[in-house]
Amino acid sequence: xxxxxxxxxxxxxxxxxxxxxxxxxxxxxxxxxxxxxxxxxxxxxxxxxxxxxxxxxxxxxxxxxxxxxxxxxxxxxxxxxxxxxxxxxxxxxxxxxxxxxxxxxxxxxxxxxxxxxxxxxxxxxxxxxxxxxxxxxxxxxxxxxxxxxxxxxxxxxxxxxxxxxxxxxxxxxxxxxxxxxxxxxxxxxxxxxxxxxxxxxxxxxxxxxxxxxxxxxxxxxxxxxxxxxxxxxxxxxxxxxxxxxxxxxxxxxxxxxxxxxxxxxxxxxxxxxxxxxxxxxxxxxxxxxxxxxxxxxxxxxxxxxx
Amino acid sequence: xxxxxxxxxxxxxxxxxxxxxxxxxxxxxxxxxxxxxxxxxxxxxxxxxxxxxxxxxxxxxxxxxxxxxxxxxxxxxxxxxxxxxxxxxxxxxxxxxxxxxxxxxxxxxxxxxxxxxxxxxxxxxxxxxxxxxxxxxxxxxxxxxxxxxxxxxxxxxxxxxxxxxxxxxxxxxxxxxxxxxxxxxxxxxxxxxxxxxxxxxxxxxxxxxxxxxxxxxxxxxxxxxxxxxxxxxxxxxxxxxxxxxxxxxxxxxxxxxxxxxxxxxxxxxxxxxxxxxxxxxxxxxxxxxxxxxxxxxxxxxxxxxxxxxxxxxxxxxxxxxxxxxxxxxxxxxxxxxxxxxxxxxxxxxxxxxxxxxxxxxxxxxxxxxxxxx
Numbered sequence: 001x002x003x004x005x006x007x008x009x010x011x012x013x014x015x016x017x018x019x020x021x022x023x024x025x026x027x028x029x030x031x032x033x034x035x036x037x038x039x040x041x042x043x044x045x046x047x048x049x050x051x052x053x054x055x056x057x058x059x060x061x062x063x064x065x066x067x068x069x070x071x072x073x074x075x076x077x078x079x080x081x082x083x084x085x086x087x088x089x090x091x092x093x094x095x096x097x098x099x100x101x102x103x104x105x106x107x108x109x110x111x112x113x114x115x116x117x118x119x120x121x122x123x124x125x126x127x128x129x130x131x132x133x134x135x136x137x138x139x140x141x142x143x144x145x146x147x148x149x150x151x152x153x154x155x156x157x158x159x160x161x162x163x164x165x166x167x168x169x170x171x172x173x174x175x176x177x178x179x180x181x182x183x184x185x186x187x188x189x190x191x192x193x194x195x196x197x198x199x200x201x202x203x204x205x206x207x208x209x210x211x212x213x214x215x216x217x218x219x220x221x222x223x224x225x226x227x228x229x230x231x232x233x234x235x236x237x238x239x240x241x242x243x244x245x246x247x248x249x250x251x252x253x254x255x256x257x258x259x260x261x262x263x264x265x266x267x268x269x270x271x272x273x274x275x276x277x278x279x280x281x282x283x284x285x286x287x288x289x290x291x292x293x294x295x296x297x298x299x300x301x302x303x304x305x306x
Numbered sequence: 307x308x309x310x311x312x313x314x315x316x317x318x319x320x321x322x323x324x325x326x327x328x329x330x331x332x333x334x335x336x337x338x339x340x341x342x343x344x345x346x347x348x349x350x351x352x353x354x355x356x357x358x359x360x361x362x363x364x365x366x367x368x369x370x371x372x373x374x375x376x377x378x379x380x381x382x383x384x385x386x387x388x389x390x391x392x393x394x395x396x397x398x399x400x401x402x403x404x405x406x407x408x409x410x411x412x413x414x415x416x417x418x419x420x421x422x423x424x425x426x427x428x429x430x431x432x433x434x435x436x437x438x439x440x441x442x443x444x445x446x447x448x449x450x451x452x453x454x455x456x457x458x459x460x461x462x463x464x465x466x467x468x469x470x471x472x473x474x475x476x477x478x479x480x481x482x483x484x485x486x487x488x489x490x491x492x493x494x495x496x497x498x499x500x501x502x503x504x505x506x507x508x509x510x511x512x513x514x515x516x517x518x519x520x521x522x523x524x525x526x527x528x529x530x531x532x533x534x535x536x537x538x539x540x541x542x543x544x545x546x547x548x549x550x551x552x553x554x555x556x557x558x559x560x561x562x563x564x565x566x567x568x569x570x571x572x573x574x575x576x577x578x579x580x581x582x583x584x585x586x587x588x589x590x591x592x593x594x595x596x597x598x599x600x601x602x603x604x605x606x607x608x609x610x611x612x613x614x615x616x617x618x619x620x621x622x623x624x625x626x627x628x629x630x631x632x633x634x635x636x637x638x639x640x641x642x643x644x645x646x647x648x649x650x651x652x653x654x655x656x657x658x659x660x661x662x663x664x665x666x667x668x669x670x671x672x673x674x675x676x677x678x679x
Contacts, residue, residue, distance in 0.1 A: 202414040208370055209409075210429045210480065211402035213395075220428075224419045300464040301418055 005289070012285045019281045020070065020274065024063050027273055034079045034268040053079065066274065075278070076271040080264070086275040090257065094279060096166050097249065097256035101241045103176040108183025108237070113230070115184070116191025117223060121214070123196055131188065138185025143244055147178035147251040164253040175252045179245055183237045187230055195226040228299045231291055238287040242280055314345035317487055317520060318367070319673055323380035325362060327372065334591045336362045338544040339380070343673045344488065349514065349521040351531040351552075353567070354541035357588060360524045363541070364490045366390075367522075368405055369397035385487070403433040406486035410493040412473035416465035422449075422476050423461035429484045448479040452509060471502035475509065482513060489514075490522045495530065507534055528571050532556060537624070540564050543589050543599035549672060550625030557652035558659055559645060560619070560627035562606045569642045582642075598629065606631065606639050618672055619664040626672050632664040 034055070035046060050056045054065060069076065075086040119131040155163035155174060162171040198204060199222055207217045246258030257276060264272035295302050325337035337359045344350055352360045365371050367382060369392065382389040384405070389397075406429075409415040417425060426448055427441035436444070442461065449457035452475040465473060474494065481489055491510065495503040507530060514521055523534055531538055532552060539549040540563065548561040559565055566584035586603035589595050595602065601611035610616070610630045619632035630636055640646070653659050 202409055202411060203417040205370070206407075206409055206415045206477070206480070207417070207428075209368060209401055209407040211398045211400070211432055212428070213398055216432070221417050221420070225417065228419075299419060301466045 005293075008289050008292070012282075012289070015285060016278065016281060017067070020067065020278065021063070023274060023277045024066060025059070027270055028059055030265075030268060032268045034270060070274075070278070075275045078264075078272050079269045080267050080272070086271045089260070089272065090275045090279055093255060093257040093260050096254050097242075097245060097258060098283070100172065100175055100179060100249070100254065100256065101238070101245055103172060104179035104241055104245075105183055105234070105238060107176055108180035109187050109230070109234070111180070112184040112187030113191050113223075113227070116188040117195055117218065117226070119188070119192045120195030120199060120226075121218060123192075128192075132192070135185040135188045135192075138181045139189070141181070142247075143178050143182060144247045144251055146181050147175065147248050150174045150178055151251070164251075166252075166254045171252075175248050175254060178251075179241060179248045182240065182244070186233060186237065190230050190233060191226055194229055195222055198222050198225045201225075224298060228295070231295050231298060234291045234294070235284075235288050239284060242283065314347060316343050317346050317385055318344035319381075319383040320363070320367075321381045321383070321673065322669060323363070323366065323382065324378040325366060325371070326376050326378050328374045328376065329592075332592050335594050336375070336544050336591060337366070338594065339669060340541075340544070340546055341380075341669050341672050342539050342546060342549060344520050344522065346487075346520055347514070347518045348536045349523055349534055351523045351525060351535035351538045352541055353525055353528060353531055353538060355526060355588065357591075358541040359544040360541055361492055364407070364492060364522055364524060367488070367490065368401050368407060369394070370401070370407075399433070402429040402481075402486075403484045404486055405488045405490065406481035406484070408474075408477055408481050408489065408491040408494045411497045412470050412477050413497065415477055416473055418465055420464070421462050422465060422468070425465075426476065426479045426483055429480065433484050444483060445479070448483050449476070451513070452476070452479045452482075453505075454479075470498055471505065474498060474502075474506055478506070478509065478513070482517065482519075485517060486519055488520050488522065490524070492524045493526070494523075496525070496527070503530070510534070528556075528567060540567065543594060544591055545599060545628070546672070547600065547629070548627040550621070550627075553652070554622065554625040557648045558621070558625070558656075559641075559648070560621065560632055560661065560664070561600070561629045562604045562631070562641075563600045564627070565606075565641050565645045566603075568648070569644050573644075606641075608636055610636075617666040618669060620667045620671065621659070621661070621664050626667070627664075632661060633666070634662070 034053075035041065035049060041049070047056065054062060057065075066076070073087070075090075077083045078086055078089055081089060115131050115134070119128045122128050151163050151174065154160050161173050162168075163174075165171050204217060204221060207221045212220070245256060246262060248254075249256035249258045257279070260272065261276045263269070264276065320343070321341050323337055323340045324335070327334040327336050340359070340363055342350070352363065354360050362371070362375070366375075366377065367384075367389070369389065371377075377390050380390070384400070389400070392400075416422070423442050423445050426445035427436075427438070430436045430441040430444055431438065434441075446457055446461055449461065454460060454472060454475055460467070465476070468476065478494075489510075494510070495506050498506060510521065511534065521534075523531070525531060535552050537549065537551050538555045539546045540555065540561065541547070542563050548555055548559065548564045550558075555564060556568065559568055563584070566582075570582045570584060572581055584603060589599050589602065595612075596615065597613050598604070598607070598611040598616050601607040604611070608630055610633070614630075616628045616630045616633075618626040618628050620626055621632075631639060641649070
């Protein structure tokens, strides 16, 4: 297990280098310049600024320099925000985004599993149909629509929770629900299908023959077996949450990493683009590693060889 | 193990059971007026082809019928208590405790994500409210009893770490841990290869001798029946058509369907490439035939078979067959050669056996209330 994790971490570092390389060169192909109002600057002024940031050197030299610095955890300074360190800028914004993403994922998975299991147990009844319709809506309606509806009804009309901002746990509830609807619906549908399958299997029949009650069968035997394929989905869900959170963060005025990322792309702030990409990729790869470990915990058949 | 029917206590009585399944196409009459009884310590085999109602009969004993099944009439009495109509909670107390079941496919009947120690211990924790420690101790004992080598090293293993034969031993351990009075074995060796089959059957016999539980053994393998059972019930199209001691049904069979079954069993004398079959397929149970359900496939069928359902004819205190051929008005027929040989052997040993003395009796007479010899 330990050896496996070390191996995976090495692969993560390798993957990161590849991602950094690809992003670096693709980014250089983007039109525009990092200089905000280049047309007002004289040629010599532009040269001076470019020299200051090392942008005058050949791309390949810039690339090697960036890689070398990144290896020493130096991600450079931002172009647009008064020369602040990229690491500081990203770190400030990362907290809210990571918290929101994680909350939405956990909420979506748990609520989705519950609803999916409930639908499976009551399959072909009105509850099942109702939950299925709910799941389809949850998947097809974009998160910003939920965001706006939640803000209007729960925030404004009922006044139960703050409409926007990022102060205290209460403020995180509405964005979490809005963002969590998609993983909720996806996992509910998945769990339902899987659980219907599992409930028809021989070992559930054996559990019934042991005299276990319906609840005991579901909690002790059916649920864990139904969760196995859901683990596969956690990776893609995490990606969706990372990228999908940008809109929700904007609607709820959350000082997250998403809006900063979009701004940096629009202004060709190379350093921030690189820094954010690295953080996104890191998070994703850690999620994938955790999913693989989770597989082994849930399903002993794929437990990694000791 | 020979069980004298007078001494033994009757623990189960199925009387005139009729079960229908409601489907989109209509009502499938899966079980039609089935009656049999089970004595303490005996093994009753139920044989018949797929869809003849063997499994449905036994599932009804445990209250494990599918949702669309309905018990139309009849009763199941277990230790003097009616089972039909009991609530789900009441049935849960019986299942796995007083009546336990061994399933057909050991590869799929264990939960892949639970340690086998826990799977074996579960019935005790549920029914006897044992602590986990105490239940696991008993589980380990059971693992040793069913012959799992080095049991203590494997109690924490998962099902995929065991072979098919070992898994079936685990399934047996689960069924037996709470000392059930009736053990239902639903084709427990069908999914296993032949050498393992023999081991498992031997194990079941051994354990039965120690625990004294009764076994209902469902199978379509007549060879297994001969080695395992005290009595046999032959089912066809949802009905029992012949029931008796193994010796009686195997060597003095009366129903043409039983003849067909025995005749299609290859022996060492069977010529290469020559396997006897029963032609045709079982009838559609949406609209079961009025008379003898086997008539359409039976070239010994007489006119009455098409019109009137035959009653049971009593051949001995224990042997009954539902066929018009035993009626005094029926013409003499010549059964297949193989069956004739069996008759000759049987009659040599039991001079009292005589087909012509068979008398028609009520369905309920099969339940063995007829007094003793």
